[in-house]
Amino acid sequence: MLHALLAWTPSVTQHLLFSAIAVLVYVLTTRARREQRAPATAIAWVMGLALVPYLVLPMYLAFGQRKLRPRRAGPVPPPPAPAARHWACALIESFGLAPAGLCSDMHFHADGAQAAQALWDTIARARERIDVCTFIIGRDAFGRAVVERLAERARAGVQVRVLLDGFGALLVPRGHFDTLRASGGSVTVFRPLFTLRPTGPRNLRNHRKFVIADSVWLWCGGRNLASQYFLGKPGQAPWLDLSFDLRGPVATAAAYQFELDWCDTRRIPPCPAPVPASAAAPRTPPDTLAQLLPSGPDQVEDTAHALLIDACFRARQRIVVATPYFIPSNPLRDALRLAARRGVEITVVMPQRSNHRLADFVRTRAMRDLAAHGVRFVLLPTMCHAKAVVVDAQMALCGSINLDLRSLLINHEASVVFYSAREIEWLARWTLDAAHAGQPYEAHPPGLLRDVAEGLLLTVAFQL
Numbered sequence: 001m002l003h004a005l006l007a008w009t010p011s012v013t014q015h016l017l018f019s020a021i022a023v024l025v026y027v028l029t030t031r032a033r034r035e036q037r038a039p040a041t042a043i044a045w046v047m048g049l050a051l052v053p054y055l056v057l058p059m060y061l062a063f064g065q066r067k068l069r070p071r072r073a074g075p076v077p078p079p080p081a082p083a084a085r086h087w088a089c090a091l092i093e094s095f096g097l098a099p100a101g102l103c104s105d106m107h108f109h110a111d112g113a114q115a116a117q118a119l120w121d122t123i124a125r126a127r128e129r130i131d132v133c134t135f136i137i138g139r140d141a142f143g144r145a146v147v148e149r150l151a152e153r154a155r156a157g158v159q160v161r162v163l164l165d166g167f168g169a170l171l172v173p174r175g176h177f178d179t180l181r182a183s184g185g186s187v188t189v190f191r192p193l194f195t196l197r198p199t200g201p202r203n204l205r206n207h208r209k210f211v212i213a214d215s216v217w218l219w220c221g222g223r224n225l226a227s228q229y230f231l232g233k234p235g236q237a238p239w240l241d242l243s244f245d246l247r248g249p250v251a252t253a254a255a256y257q258f259e260l261d262w263c264d265t266r267r268i269p270p271c272p273a274p275v276p277a278s279a280a281a282p283r284t285p286p287d288t289l290a291q292l293l294p295s296g297p298d299q300v301e302d303t304a305h306a307l308l309i310d311a312c313f314r315a316r317q318r319i320v321v322a323t324p325y326f327i328p329s330n331p332l333r334d335a336l337r338l339a340a341r342r343g344v345e346i347t348v349v350m351p352q353r354s355n356h357r358l359a360d361f362v363r364t365r366a367m368r369d370l371a372a373h374g375v376r377f378v379l380l381p382t383m384c385h386a387k388a389v390v391v392d393a394q395m396a397l398c399g400s401i402n403l404d405l406r407s408l409l410i411n412h413e414a415s416v417v418f419y420s421a422r423e424i425e426w427l428a429r430w431t432l433d434a435a436h437a438g439q440p441y442e443a444h445p446p447g448l449l450r451d452v453a454e455g456l457l458l459t460v461a462f463q464l
Helices: 002-008 012-033 039-051 053-063 087-094 112-125 141-155 174-182 249-265 303-314 330-341 357-371 405-409 421-435 448-459
Strands: 101-109 129-134 159-165 186-190 210-213 217-221 243-247 288-295 318-322 345-351 376-380 388-391 395-399 413-418
Touching (some): 012 039, 039 053, 112 243, 174 186, 249 288, 303 413, 318 421, 330 357, 357 376, 388 421
Parallel strands (some): 345 376
Antiparallel strands (some): 101 243, 217 243, 318 388
């Protein structure tokens, strides 16, 4: 037995040769794709490939790709007149994304009951098509209600398409969508985790959250379509979260992004940008200037990451943040620290304990550094799943983007950037009001073991 084991064990020369091949694979694929990686991530991959190539090389081939070749169909809409261009508008448009536009009937949902009613209204408004993109559809009463309402619209002749992430698909039984499919609806899983089909790297998850009616009405935000994000489960209060609905060009841009994601998942050529259908609802609230911001591996740049860093350097009075997880990249952490040094008042609101314990463990490294320079962290006693960033009175961001490495640099995400004073102030006030229920964070020096563990987890687990 020992002789067979020794015979199987590769010699030093074989090991060195395999290590060299593994590192060469990394260098060639990275250069061929022209991928830009954080130094810590690059070092982690190279060290792993050199020391444990038999384990790390398959991991790299499965999870190592961070950027995809962008898929675009049709020309990018022309930018607006220079007088209407905000600095954030100009930056987002430089990424080849749709310009800002005036939207109407804009409503934020302060609680889950308002969010649920707005969701039902959006589904009921559709006359031609309903597109749903979500990370999770719950196997609970709320998830079943979503499926039943979509099936009802499909039976009424509305084209219903549901794009569910591959991770979220693992959380529902196989027959969860049988009623919807039997009614004529279509369901596609984005990069299933367990499939032999070449669907791309399995670590690039689709975290976008859209419900779009007729390419005109958009329901969007941070909520997945499950009970805990709306009305809570029996004996459990709902999570603190944010969402909104509106009508106008942002909905059309979201429908276009959904079309690209749907076609990419089904491995068919991208379709032209959808033409908005007519909407009969009256325009009641004042117009809102807003812009869709998709981010992720399908974009040439790290769009949300770049916008947030730029915003930190432009901030003069305040930055208000709500996020469930706080694991910023080194450049974003530096930008926040420098903003605090300039006297910008920065408030970050997050749960004391989130639903991801590893994220809670490693977040304290950035929190200690930033708290030492004046950044104020508020820890809420309940789970806060809201994602929002407010910069002065210049702009506000709300959608699916968390302030963590995976959300900013790896996942497919989407948020809406608001430029109107009403929406900016609403998000700032909602976040600061939520902070009243929390406690200030107090930094404590880490022990040696914790410091090493934080560094290892940040280098490996959160940057693959």
